[in-house]
Amino acid sequence: MAAPAESRKRIESLRDEIRYHNHRYHTLDDIEIPDAEYDRLMRELQDLEREYPELVTPDSPTQRVGGEPSDALQTVEHRLPMLSLDNVFSEDELHEFHRRVAEKLEFEDGAQDLQYAAEPKLDGAAISLLYQDGVLVRAATRGDGTTGEDITHNARTIESIPLRLLGDGYPNMLEVRGEVFMPLAGFEAYNKKARAGGEKTFVNPRNAAAGSLRQLDPKLTAERPLDMYVYSVGLVEGGELPGRHSEIIEQLRSWGLKTCPERRVVTGVEGCLGYYESIGKKRGELGYDIDGVVYKVDSLAMQRELGFVARAPRWAVAHKFPAQEELTVVVGVEFQVGRTGALTPVARLEPVFVGGVTVSNATLHNIDELHRKDVRIGDTVIVRRAGDVIPEVVSVVKRRRPKKTRRVHLPERCPVCDSHVTREEGEAVARCTGGLYCKAQRAEALKHFVSRRAMDIEGLGAKLIEQFVEEDRIKNPAEIYELTNEELAERERMGEKSAENLINSIEASKSTSLARFLFALGIREVGEATAQSLAAYFGNLPAITRASVDDLVKVPDVGPVVARRIRDFFDEEHNLDVIRQLQDLGVHWQDTDPMQVAEDGPFTGKTFVITGTLPGMTRDEAKALIQKEGGKVTGSVSKKTSYLLAGEKAGSKLSKAQQLEVEILDLDALLALLQH
């Protein structure tokens, strides 16, 4: 039966598509679709060609497996072909593989005791190393399995590849095979440096390894942090090797070749599955990428009996981990509000199975990332889920962008509480200004509110706060002061005694200071020290809530950014409401006189750093004194520091000041300056 026109068309379009991706992968080093998708395209084409063999052409991508040799490197014929491995993706498929092995070996009992050498499937580039009388004479890439490229010049730069074997007893001619890979730490460091220097980065460690091996200039390869593990032998002449795979690898190790420390010999399918699981758990800590594990019948005699089918041995199989990257479509983008008010764009996806689970949401990190990746609703994207890490959108497949897509904009108002959203210039993160009013931020804000250095409400722990917020029982800090003894005592796991204690500490917290109260409000950038400065400078709350940005920057330690934050906070009517309620419910403090900052006091224009224990004065008091006289107090010594006020047990700040020749004062000397 002749092939239907539809199949012919599909075959042509698959070939075009695969050629395009081959070019991107091998020549441009710029991958556009995940491996899993590429594999699917290839498989579809292979299936169609199998169905209609008359349509197979010599230039079909299926006819060339593996990398195309580059013109620039010498080609090398592998006397024994470098094979590939069949894959299994499930327990069932593994049982099936084992059953075939047992059958071929004519085991009667199901071969439950059959030993497999189990190893991680390293995600790098395969390499062949030829040792003649123990000396490295040639290194080659796998290429298409039959013809590879000579990369001896580059292999010599990789430290874990011995130029000469150790010890003795090796065959005259020994070809070892293994995987060159780039450890993750090296990969990250390399990319970081490349990014800083405006150079091209690698998409993943595998690409990095493959690309580095095929450099023309070995100096470039030498700069790449490459490593290598050997996992098999090829040609062996003039010598004998042991009769089991595991023993051979051990032997190679004794000759100075590097082998993977995660190798094990396991028994039967059960042993294989146990190994798969344990490596799966360890995967994130190995320090290098793997994409599954490999099981090899350990006995070489059995391997010989089993032989090969096509390009893969019958005695080995790769048990792949679920792909960590998959394609799916963005059906929407929503903004989630975190505990600190940060808005995170989250892509809603057509559900896709990736990294072992079904994923329907993926983070886009922040609005800048979203725009940099140019993710739009309707786009096809690569989603990545590695281990327990939150799934993320990696990139858009622009070629698959439909005509109509919707761009995503930062919302002006918080999707949770409708407060304004702000974003500081140069900052990637946009935030909701709702603060305590916003439910998303409430629990965290409440924890801060009750903390020891803020309102100091003992007995109101994180768990309890989360429950109250969850039940909507506490919507703002004022409602803490409405809790009753009876209500608390009725709660699960809270006895009468602890209910009473909590009520008492809530009551005690009502009497506070303006500084603590300001700190408790959780205004962004207003830490304890800034709250103290504000309280000391203005002396009362209404003055602070009314202060303009220009007024606020006059406060010692308050710069324009902090001033803006304070102003934003008090511009939200909700926040003022909560403050009024708190005061109505009895929260109070002692107002103080506003600080009279000398416009041209003795310390105007001078910057101080305070360190050590001062005699008869706390550091806060000394700070207030300096500020009152027009001086500024900062936390660390620099060339701009005018004076270091040093008390007893002054440490590193003192030595830093000495080193920078900053004038050092004790308290007496400071007070003396004020006399003039």
Ligand code: IVH
């Ligand atoms: S054994 C006949 N062992 O997987 C045996 N291969 O799909 C062939 N690989 O090109 C190879 N880790 O680059 C073997 N522990 C391991 C491996 C491994 C990674 C790669 C290798 C090969 C591909 C086969």
